[in-house]
Amino acid sequence: MKNNSFRNDINGLRAIAVIAVVLFHFNASWVPGGFAGVDVFFVISGFLMTGIIFRGIEQENFSILKFYVARANRIIPALAVLCLVLLIFGWFYLTPLDYKALGKHAASSMAFLSNIIYWREAGYFDAASHEKWLLHTWSLSVEWQFYIIYPLILVAMRKFMSIDKIKLFILLGTVLGFIFCVIATYKWPNPSYYLLPTRAWEMMIGGVAYLYPLTLQENRKKIVEWIGVILIIGSYFLISAENLWPGYLALFPVLGSFLIIQANRNNSIITNNIIFQKLGAWSYSIYLWHWPLVVIIYTFSLPDHYIYLGVILSIFFGFLSYKYIEKIKFRNDFSSLFSYFKSKPIYMVFMLGGLSSIIFINEGLNRNTTYLEGYVEKTKSTKYCHVDSVALSNIGPAKKLDCRLGSKNSQPIGLLWGDSYAGHLDPFVINFLNEKQSFVSRTASHCVPSISLTKSLGSLPEYCKKIRQKTLQEIKNKKYKVIFLGGRWEYMYTEDGDIGFNAVLDAMDIAAKNAEIVYVVEQPTFYQKNVRNTYLRSKISSYYPSEFVKNDELPIQMNLKLAKVIKDRNYKNVHIINRDVLYGDPLHSDLTSVGIPYTSDTGHLSNTGSIEMSNNFMKSTLSDPLKTKFPDILKKPF
Template sequence: MNKHSNNSNQSNRRIRYMPGLDGLRAIAVMGIIIYHLNKLWLTGGFLGVDTFFVISGYLITSLLLYEYENTGIINLKRFWLRRIKRLIPAMLVLVVTVTLATLIFKPEQVVSIKHDAFAAIFYVSNWWYIATDVNYFEQFAFMPLKHLWSLAIEEQFYIIFPIVLITLLLTVKKYRNVTLIFWVISLISLLLMVVISQPHMQHSRVYFGTDTRLQTMLLGVILAFVWPPFKLKHNPNHILRNIIDVIGTMGLFVLLLLFIYVDDNSDWIYNGGFYLISGLTLFVIISAVHPSGYFAKLMGNALFVCIGKRSYSLYLWHFPIISFMHSYYVDGQIPIFVYVIDIVLTIVFAEISYKFVETPFRKQGIKAFSLNKYRKSALIRTVLLLAITIPTIFILAGAFDRFGKEQINNKSTSYNTEDIDKYLVRPIPVDNINFLGNSNFKKDKDSDVYTDLKPLLIGDSVMVDIGDTFKMHVPNATIDGKVGRNLYEAIPLSDDKYKAYNNKSKQVVLELGTNGDFSKAQLEELISKYGKANVYLINTRVPRNYESHVNQLMADAAKKHDNVTLIDWYKRSEGHSEYFAPDGIHLEQSGVKALTDEILKHIASKETSK
């Protein structure tokens, strides 16, 4: 009798398929794809990654607890084997394909892609990007494997977490105490993020770090203890079911609002925001996994389930496709048909991956590959894989590094005339010939070389772009440009190095706003550092959501202060895609000349009118 009762109990508590979770996966991956297509369309779409983290923590813990309760053990070997079969084959095919495609279409990027590929293969992409300080410069660069940082965190979690869980179950034993321990660890992870992150600074360390992102997955772990899907009643009372549906609906509504309104430059998300947002996701999961709820049925509709089942494939392929396609266009000026191609190719490649790589390998394991001519599908799969893998091995071995060295060596992250003037003797233009390669200079009275001007120029990477050209026109200029610089970083710089420019006879040009938003107070503080000088504010053209705000602040400041003049680069560059590199921000030579001309036009006009 007891045996029969135990068998019946286990049967009723077996893990069931939860289509509502696939529906939530569908929403998460669609948010991520829209965000990567164009950040302005869904500024908080990146939060879909955290949704995946919470789901992963919840589902994996649920499966492990189910196994532990029904067998008394957790078979780690079997668990890890399932993860390998589920995740690694598709990822390796992606890495191999992207690496080979880079050699064919973007050979100058072959060295950087090789490094990223190694990091991806060993699931350490997140720490690789932290170690190489991927922040501003890389966010505009061609990095088609960058999205694999999140998969690296998940895989690290899958390796370590089951061991920790087993240890706690065997030693602490009581679920309540185990849950409390995981909650404390999640708070420690949250605290690490808060302590390490700094206001208005680049957040790559806390965003990519496994330790700082662990908080999100552990919230899912905790929910698995509190709300295990295999213990939920199929027929709860009417009031309880309605409550469950309401909290899920409200949670999803607020989550979608966050997808729309949260900005990746917001400091608050690094100071508890991710924790709160992930906590909100728990309410959606509570409703999505309930076997009898209307919300779960709605989330588990056929379309969402179809997308959710392919969410891993869609996530893998969308970013490389977008990276390759958009690299041939100026960011912010991409035609609509390109976005359509992005979506179509993403669906096609994801479906190929899902049907011919993920599913066969998950079901058949290594038997999905064969050189037996009578197993046509396996044979074709094997031949194609070898065809792309063999040349990729040569790429990873460094056989094609020579194509990428020049670009690596020529990356410039700063331009400072103090450093340059120590080691460089600049040639004097003679008879319209300039030894630096620009033959537009004249020696007569109409010369476009302004030897009487001695302006200070402070800026970011755009200033780095124009540094040499501007210096040739204004040899006595002091130029301080640095990649990734934000406006607030120029405030202490003004006190430390450039106090002497707060003088009526001085000109100060500020080109800041490319890398992020700033407040009116911050702009006013910077302007006050040069309250006696003539200040020139260069507004920005940057395909980011803060563009209009920073430009409006500069326009307002120019109207407010008599000593402030607006240099309208946004207007001057309108319709001139040839001015810009593919990122839509950094300048080609024609853009360098245009911006230099615009600055000189304003300074020369104002200074000669005195």
Template sequence: MTTLHPHLSHPKYRPDIDGLRALAVLSVVAFHAFPTGLKGGFIGVDIFFVISGYLISTIIFQNLEKGTFSFTEFYIRRIKRIFPALILVLATSYAFGWFALFADEYKQLSKHIAAGASFVSNIVLWDEAGYFDNATETKPLLHLWSLGVEEQFYLAWPLILWFAWGRNFNLLTVTIVVAIVSFYLNIKGILTDSVGAFYSPQTRFWELQCGSLLAWITLYRKDAYAGFKTGLDKWLAAVVYRDSRHQVDGKTLNNAFSFAGLSLLVYGFYVINKDLEFPGKWAIVPILGAVLIIAAGPHAWVNRIVLSNRLAVWFGLISFPLYLWHWPLLSFARIVETEVPSATIRIVAVAITILLAWLTYMLVEKPIRLGKHSGVKTVALIMLMLVVGNVGYVSYLKNGLEFRQADAPAKTKMFADVKGTVLYNTPEDWVDERCHSALGTRYDYLICRFTTATPKTLVVGDSHAAQFAYDSISKGSNDLALVAVNGCLPFIDLVTINPTEEFEEKSSRCKVVMPIVLKLLRDFPSIQRVVFATRGAMYIEGSGYGDTEKKNNYRIIKDPDDRLAENYNQFISGYVASINEILKFGKAVVFIEDVPEIGVSAKNCLDDRPFRISDKDRPGCNVSRQSFDERNAKYRKAVDSIVAATHNRVRIFPAYEYLCNESTCDGLKDGASYFYDDDHLSMRGSSYIFGKFAEWLKQVTPKL
């Protein structure tokens, strides 16, 4: 059964399915180019899943039944179908990135090239989704997550069916069971891990399984429901037509299916949006719409007139390279422009995408898929993919090849001098040996560092506590200890959370901070003061600042049902409770009023890239004092309330004053950036601000 057979049988070509592919890919392209214009365009990927599940399962079912199924030929066909265009896009992205990207960006691109070549992009992107994950718009190979899901399906599903067939299991039962399990995991996952539910294969396979179920029904039960379909068609014909005597031929029902399917897709394009829990139950809309359209058959009016027209079929034929090319072009345009490109640039990018897709289809895909020497072509494609994947992986290990001219190493260090810091190292480096010894256990996400066995100052907070202290921490100076968890306020029973996080998991992170702080105060009597440092304005306002921070939408809550929580009051009460616990130990408390948020990535302010699409000026690493004051008004008012509620026993260090004057707050000083990204200090900035803190501390120490 698994020996090589001259040909696997394939389903009869249906131009309407190519037209459905066109609808899917064009909706995705439209969404990525103009996300506010077609908010639900991303559901085109779900349409692709149904098509893939239908066609692949049809091939497997037919050939298992005939005894002609061959794993070898099946995967040869997959390789010849997918590898040529993918290799070209990966190699081109690597080449363009060589000249256009900084080292940190090139390192990430190289990792994604390796992941794309290995068909695990969805797993890598799932793992990346976190506090310091950069904006999705600046990941040129982000879209390969869906290809990863499909390829994982192509690996798993034939093996499952072959195994089931060989043991005389009912393939319909197997298909339904896999679909139900996957759909259950999807519904459960959207509540417990929405990022995982989006990227993981087990929560997406049900979408392809819907296509598989349709394939089975089409092959084996088409006539079983003939009586029911005839009756339903007769009733529909009577409803639609005045004289239905000659209309009971199945066409009315098929037309109803196709119109209903198209209506569902149109509804999904305009109602579903990225703020909804997706896939979840919302994915049923595009899945059912695609199933109905395919089930309607090629002779239904929508399928025959709309989907089978020449233009739609042409876009369907180039849909795969079109999908592969569109996002790298739009993403690279976003990167080199340092902001969302103009509408003109995006339109030109889409036009170039269509041209590249057609050229790829004509000059690369067709010659390789068709013709002789199939074995030689397959081996060559595998070797090329291995080369591309390994080049990407090595470049990732080499930290993005900093020697490249595009990176300008000397200038890069002006803003990205963060090597060796506690904040940007890997989580394995966040907790040092003294902390391990003092805590006696391991904590996920915790940053805990000592510069001495007898620290005098304990800095506590989130990533802004780490950025405040990490220059001194890395140099082992100033008798410091640091305890922080990224994205968490140091509260006893309140949790800071955004929509991409789940309460139980985030609660377990955030609620470890204060117990650790209290333990350290008991175990280290040398600690004289506790310094709280957090990104206050973001938590108070509930949102980030600038285009790069739109993803942040924080709430401060006590439990998952705390729907009416108001950040301002929660911020005050949480800090008051924590500070009162510190004061019981007789320790001094200092509150850091945070540095400004500059709202743009620092690298884009300091160093021009080798080329730009437009000739506009690069952004400035500054914000007006008026904007800063407006952004921080509630935050500073909250700090005053905290001081009053703790009977003026808290001293305030206004860190922002050393980067702000009467007119602006600047992220650049003496031609160098004091910021690493849009809101975290670089090593230089950390050294500068902490130096000012040390001077301030000497002046106020007698009062502390």
């Protein structure tokens, strides 16, 4: 336990982790559960950090500031260089929109808060993960947050607790942390993936490996090591992104890492071969550089064979970063408190963080305005009344349940109800609505119009339950004469299957019985890549692809399924607004009549697209019931 010699097995274990992560990110089909390599890194980190802290505590010479500076010297320089390179690259090749996002993410990465930023961005209105150049730094932020808190707690406990009791505390904390992780992953999957409370146990179990080493005979060491390898490699291939993570499944790669560390086989052919030793030494820098290369391949729609080049370049850049940046010996031993301000990595944080913040605050420095004048505004999607899950959780749903479209004072005649795919219809409704009339827009992320107060996979957010209960009660009380229902139907179906689909149909039945007109809006065209980004980038440079690649098979199937049910039930007052009507043409063009994309991201409508679809709807015979029964609510000339 006290041995501070280099652990070849741990260095090789780093290689096992980074290989999985890199291969998964370049092509998930190669290693479906390769993301679990990050969990392996967490265990290694916990083992090493616990060793450093406990050796210092036992020898009564542990310095928290020295510990922090040593970690900063290890992590910050290579990260700062990566951020600087990306900011320079972005100046020439990114749109102001992309550059602003890069500034935000670089600042949060340098401050080691990027895991919180990415958690808060998760949701329907989030850009594709493959367009976030520093998405992978979330794990560095989790580790750094652990580095800050962990030694403070241990040093404080040492003031009134023996070493043995602290060890028991860490063991108990690891068990409780795992239990909490399992529960939280089921209840709050997005924050559980990104935030420290559900990841801390993985680092703490590394600490347990240091504090409670196993004494094993050589032949048993080999068995323990092989069990660990099987658990890790098995998790790489038997787990996939479809599984809730980390949850109880994370126990497999975490326990596997724990066993390999406990086996302590420095002469193992598995971990102590020349290839794994080199990759293990370069693993941090390989991890840093591989993801931006993945984003480049995705962003520029490069052919599949570039994936192999990307893997090779990841290793090459990792080697260069290790040799010329990581190996620089920055000072970490200072004589006084104020002398710690001479630590060079601190200045890197402030310089890169400050520059990145300026880029974010100044809207990407408004570059390329000559090429993009007007396009940025026309292609955006404003949420209006729609609110995402994070905002609802923070402010409470009550404040957002009665958001009005049109007049704020008149009694609402209609209701727009659903998830963000109803929310993007706010401009659609405002476009035809007389300013003296009003609709209630009640839309929130992940809340399709449904009677269900449960969820097949995971748990239904509380705000969804409250929204559905209030809305269904108001509909039954005949509060609304006109109801529009919108949703991302294919997502609803993949999440909840026929149970979820039938719950939506039941909500539609209730609406049909209690309102005079009900419109169900088909889900618009769904794309593989962010349409707005593709469009704006193509205006800057011919290097960017201009084709809008669709990923629309399942949405089409769900639209047809909805239309069939409505037709079979022979409703008198329920109408489905199909894509032919929305796009004004059976060809379903990607661009509106003014040349702006209908879609803002991969599926949500831009403001321009939503308004043009409203015009197309009002020109069609589908709007006749609205024009006949409620002509006074419409704008002229409708």
